[in-house]
Amino acid sequence: MPRSASHPARDQPADEPATKPTEAHVREIRTQLDRWYRAHRRDLPWRPPPGQDDAPVDPYHVLVSEFMLQQTQVSTVISYFHRFIHSFPDIRSLAKADEQEVLRHWQGLGYYRRARMLHACAREIVKQHESVIPSDVDTLLALPGIGRYTAGAIASLGFGRRAPIVDGNVARILSRIQCLDVDPQSPAGLRAIWAVASEIVPEKSPGVFNSAMMELGATLCTPKSPRCADCPVSHQCRAREMNRVDSIPRPRAKRVVPVVERIIYCIHDARSDHWCLEQRPPTGRWAGMWQFPSRELIASHTQNHTHKTIQFSQANDPLDAKHARNSRVFKLIGGFDHALTHRLYRFMVVRALRGRASQAILDPDRPTKWLSLDDSRSLPLPRPHLRVREMLLAR
DNA sequence: AAGCCGGGGAC
DNA sequence: GTCCCAGGCTT
Numbered sequence: 001m002p003r004s005a006s007h008p009a010r011d012q013p014a015d016e017p018a019t020k021p022t023e024a025h026v027r028e029i030r031t032q033l034d035r036w037y038r039a040h041r042r043d044l045p046w047r048p049p050p051g052q053d054d055a056p057v058d059p060y061h062v063l064v065s066e067f068m069l070q071q072t073q074v075s076t077v078i079s080y081f082h083r084f085i086h087s088f089p090d091i092r093s094l095a096k097a098d099e100q101e102v103l104r105h106w107q108g109l110g111y112y113r114r115a116r117m118l119h120a121c122a123r124e125i126v127k128q129h130e131s132v133i134p135s136d137v138d139t140l141l142a143l144p145g146i147g148r149y150t151a152g153a154i155a156s157l158g159f160g161r162r163a164p165i166v167d168g169n170v171a172r173i174l175s176r177i178q179c180l181d182v183d184p185q186s187p188a189g190l191r192a193i194w195a196v197a198s199e200i201v202p203e204k205s206p207g208v209f210n211s212a213m214m215e216l217g218a219t220l221c222t223p224k225s226p227r228c229a230d231c232p233v234s235h236q237c238r239a240r241e242m243n244r245v246d247s248i249p250r251p252r253a254k255r256v257v258p259v260v261e262r263i264i265y266c267i268h269d270a271r272s273d274h275w276c277l278e279q280r281p282p283t284g285r286w287a288g289m290w291q292f293p294s295r296e297l298i299a300s301h302t303q304n305h306t307h308k309t310i311q312f313s314q315a316n317d318p319l320d321a322k323h324a325r326n327s328r329v330f331k332l333i334g335g336f337d338h339a340l341t342h343r344l345y346r347f348m349v350v351r352a353l354r355g356r357a358s359q360a361i362l363d364p365d366r367p368t369k370w371l372s373l374d375d376s377r378s379l380p381l382p383r384p385h386l387r388v389r390e391m392l393l394a395r
Numbered sequence: 396a397a398g399c400c401g402g403g404g405a406c
Numbered sequence: 407g408t409c410c411c412a413g414g415c416t417t
Contacts, residue, residue, distance in 0.1 A: 110401025254408090341400080
């Protein structure tokens, strides 16, 4: 790319933003960030012990933690990580585990495809790589569930390889440091950010540097109200210099959230004190997990959902909600909302006695099991159905 | 390029 | 209530 002849002083083409920090800035950012991180970092179970930041870590721990940390905050992951490593201490034990058992350890964490991907990834490593986790980015990228962020994280944090990473934190920090007014979600924005990340990651202790970037984003350089006064690289931050920290990166566009009304049938066999659970299909939301039979109450629609009380629309399900409220077979026992990122579920919970009417609810294409509430703990259930089970146990 | 996929922490 | 998080896969 030729430099602009009309701006000979600039070190960037005139038609592009300044995407490369100067060498002096890069040196200072690395130095300050390293010093700050070693002094202030949190102690996390997949990291080396405090004060031993350059000590080797188990790449398997990095692998598991990075899968769990995709789109998930550190504080949420910690307890799941401990239980997971306790049950599956190494790549072989994970590879030979039953998928339902892996899902059960993921229960409540969300984005359940990650669990199945991690399981498939472990099996692939055992099969293709003699149970040794690959250390180079390209080999890692070929494994299921590993994209360029996770590949770079495993290579740098787990093996000390020089590899850039860009997650939500790094994207925000680099946007601010370079004052990049781009959409960090867009391909163009991501290209620019990855380019900066590639320049800035050092040869020496790249894992410490990458961890430091994410730590900074999680604790100081937050989306709102960043604590610039405490930031080790505030003097290298162009957004700070331009007084644009609050507008970079640009907030993403908000979306309308559809409301989905569903009815959950807790079908009880009084003789055995067993309850009916059905398995969800192998794809889509909560894939492969088990639930109390649930059916849509009304077609999804968007609406203002600010009311506190559960108000259900006119039912069009086969049994009719009015019937469900009043009959001897069906009894309304509660309702609650469950918010996902792109949907709001409004659940009505009904207890049903096992019989012909309740049998009509079941989808013949879905596997079912009749279990005591206690025994149902052996199955992976989505969060709303964990809640339903607690409702039944409390009765 | 856009949609899909959970749940919760922090405010 | 809001925003968004140690993203990747599918279409």
